[in-house]
Amino acid sequence: xxxxxxxxxxxxxxxxxxxxxxxxxxxxxxxxxxxxxxxxxxxxxxxxxxxxxxxxxxxxxxxxxxxxxxxxxxxxxxxxxxxxxxxxxxxxxxxxxxxxxxxxxxxxxxxxxxxxxxxxxxxxxxxxxxxxxxxxxxxxxxxxxxxxxxxxxxxxxxxxxxxxxxxxxxxxxxxxxxxxxxxxxxxxxxxxxxxxxxxxxxxxxxxxxxxxxxxxxxxxxxxxxxxxxxxxxxxxxxxxxx
Numbered sequence: 001x002x003x004x005x006x007x008x009x010x011x012x013x014x015x016x017x018x019x020x021x022x023x024x025x026x027x028x029x030x031x032x033x034x035x036x037x038x039x040x041x042x043x044x045x046x047x048x049x050x051x052x053x054x055x056x057x058x059x060x061x062x063x064x065x066x067x068x069x070x071x072x073x074x075x076x077x078x079x080x081x082x083x084x085x086x087x088x089x090x091x092x093x094x095x096x097x098x099x100x101x102x103x104x105x106x107x108x109x110x111x112x113x114x115x116x117x118x119x120x121x122x123x124x125x126x127x128x129x130x131x132x133x134x135x136x137x138x139x140x141x142x143x144x145x146x147x148x149x150x151x152x153x154x155x156x157x158x159x160x161x162x163x164x165x166x167x168x169x170x171x172x173x174x175x176x177x178x179x180x181x182x183x184x185x186x187x188x189x190x191x192x193x194x195x196x197x198x199x200x201x202x203x204x205x206x207x208x209x210x211x212x213x214x215x216x217x218x219x220x221x222x223x224x225x226x227x228x229x230x231x232x233x234x235x236x237x238x239x240x241x242x
Contacts, residue, residue, distance in 0.1 A: 007031070008221040008237045009230050010067070010153075010194055014039040015048035021055045029063040030230070033223065036081050037071045037096050045077055049084040056088035067127065069094035073103050079110060086114050086124065092150055094127040097158065099134045101145035108146055123148060127194070131155035132162040136178045139185050152186055153223065154179055156196030183218025195219040201226035211236040 010031045013024045024032050034055060040048040052068060059066065068090045071077035074097055085093070098104050104126070115122060125148050130136055143149060156175055163171035179195070186193035195214040198207045207229060211222060215236055222233045 007192075009233050010221060010223040011227075011230070012039055012069075012197065012223055012225050015052045015068075016040045016044040018051050018055070021051070025059055025062060025064065027064075027227070027230075029065075031065045031067055033067045033069050033094060034090075035069045036077070036085075037069050039069070045071070049081060053084045053088055056085065056090055060088075065091045067092045067094050069096060072097035073107055074099075078107070082107075082110055082114065086111060086122075087118055087120065089120070089122050090124065092125045092127055094129060094153065096129045096155065097131050097135075098128050098142060099132055100138050101141040104128065104142055104145045108148070125150035127151045127153050129153045129155045130178070130182055131158035133159075133166060133168075133174070133178070136181055139182065143185075143189065143191075149191070151192035151194055151220075152182060153194040154182055154196045154219075157199075159196075179214070179219075180217050183214075185218075186220075187218035192221065193219045195222045197223045197225050198229065199225065201229055204228060204232060208232050208236065 010033055011024060011027070012033045012035050013020050015034050015036045021034065034052045036045065036048050036052060056066060056068070068085045070081035070085070070093060095104070095107060111124060126146065128142060128149055128151070130139065130152055135142065139152070159178055160171045160175050163174040168174050183193055198210055200206060211232060214222065219237070221237050224230060224233060
């Protein structure tokens with residue numbers, strides 16, 4: 001499999017389930033997202049931090065790219081997440097529910113303080129998640145807030161729920177519009193852009209159609225939750241539109 005194909009797939013694994021993590025490590029090399037946020041229940045947050053910390057230590061020489069999705073800066077968990085995972089030097093950190101440039105700056109300040117205190121020569125790259133209307137309106141400012149953004153990613157479920165909470169008439173249409181805006185922005189800036197998960201993992205034909213549309217919007221890869229989705233992502237996003 002080519003390096004380009006490896007970069008297309010972002011496989012979510014719940015951070016509190018060590019057996020799931022071990023299973024994911026048996027796959028051919030890809031991006032593995034160790035999830036401390038939505039994939040981990042509230043009462044498992046503490047446990048998940050230590051499971052993910054141990055996984056980063058155990059699989060430090062893995063061929064996989066190991067990414068940790070921490071909890072949002074708008075929760076009480078994010079600082080503790082960083083304190084456990086940053087010293088382990090994950091390949092990248094996925095940042096959910098970044099609404100403004102200040103959100104991103106706050107996270108970077110915390111990370112830089114930790115690196116200085118620990119004396120670590122390490123600069124993490126970030127995958128910034130766009131999951132609300134405020135974020136898509138602030139996309140340019142968010143982008144300019146850090147030189148360490150590797151990619152933007154889209155969180156479709158949270159974006160839909162945000163539209164519902166705002167009382168917007170057609171949340172599904174708003175989600176499509178936001179995806180078009182994000183994809184177009186990232187394409188214009190030559191940035192990586194990863195689409196949201198497709199939860200109906202048994203509906204591979206529907207997933208394929210959604211991936212084709214996503215690629216047209218400008219997305220360059222996709223997060224997945226099931227091994228059966230991997231080949232579809234490689235096929236669709238690995239095909240140039242040129």
